[in-house]
Amino acid sequence: MNMDNKVRGILIGRMQPIHKGHIQVIKKILEEVDEIIIGIGSAQLSHELKDPFTAGERVVMVTQALAEENIDPGRFYIIPMEDINFNAIWTAHVKMMTPPFSIVYSGNPLVKQLFEEEGYTVKNPPLYDRLHLSGSEVRRRMLAGENWQELVSDSTIEVMEEIRGVERLKNLSVKEISDL
Numbered sequence: 001m002n003m004d005n006k007v008r009g010i011l012i013g014r015m016q017p018i019h020k021g022h023i024q025v026i027k028k029i030l031e032e033v034d035e036i037i038i039g040i041g042s043a044q045l046s047h048e049l050k051d052p053f054t055a056g057e058r059v060v061m062v063t064q065a066l067a068e069e070n071i072d073p074g075r076f077y078i079i080p081m082e083d084i085n086f087n088a089i090w091t092a093h094v095k096m097m098t099p100p101f102s103i104v105y106s107g108n109p110l111v112k113q114l115f116e117e118e119g120y121t122v123k124n125p126p127l128y129d130r131l132h133l134s135g136s137e138v139r140r141r142m143l144a145g146e147n148w149q150e151l152v153s154d155s156t157i158e159v160m161e162e163i164r165g166v167e168r169l170k171n172l173s174v175k176e177i178s179d180l
């Protein structure tokens with residue numbers, strides 16, 4: 001039960017980085033709920049090929065991308081969430097870190113299973129242009145020198161330049177190959 005009677009939904013994703021698919025789904029969820037909680041998943045990870053950006057950098061990217069869309073800042077929370085080793089109590093960990101919510105939006109079968117077992121409503125959000133709109137595709141294009149910019153918001157391009165994100169990813173790829 002919510003302490004303030006607001007209907008809240010939660011969307012958890014690693015946002016490595018946030019892309020136009022996330023933005024569209026966030027807008028869609030905001031048509032259904034009063035407020036959305038955006039959980040930045042695997043918050044402890046950074047400087048890895050699959051997870052190059054820190055939780056703090058991801059918070060900035062998400063905040064600025066939503067500002068660019070003129071989404072009312074009073075309607076969302078951005079909360080970094082570290083992984084824990086115990087799946088059975090992960091939902092309690094998420095609950096502890098967030099404002100009360102009643103709907104979970106996720107297509108991830110494990111996330112769905114864990115929250116359903118705790119009695120939450122889990123909805124499968126629509127996927128937009130999934131062939132192109134995924135964090136993996138953004139990172140792949142960054143490494144390949146292809147057009148990743150079209151997949152993300154202008155503000156994300158700016159943050160990426162500020163933190164030299166593409167250069168970081170390329171350095172990580174050289175390091176991971178040399179570690180093989």
Ligand SMILES: Nc1ncnc2c1ncn2[C@@H]1O[C@H](COP(=O)(O)OP(=O)(O)OP(=O)(O)O)[C@@H](O)[C@H]1O
Binds near residue numbers: 014021105136137
């Ligand atoms: N193209 C998309 N359209 C709508 N929602 C999306 C899209 N891509 C991801 N999402 C949403 O974001 C959540 C996962 O976030 P995450 O940042 O892990 O996305 P991802 O793009 O699949 O990442 P990666 O490719 O790095 O694994 C999913 O549960 C899904 O609801």
Ligand SMILES: NC(=O)c1ccc[n+]([C@@H]2O[C@H](COP(=O)(O)O)[C@@H](O)[C@H]2O)c1
Binds near residue numbers: 084
């Ligand atoms: N035990 C745990 O810590 C646990 C369990 C399920 C999902 N998660 C996290 O939730 C997020 C889910 O995002 P995806 O839907 O993109 O996989 C990921 O960051 C994942 O690591 C963590």
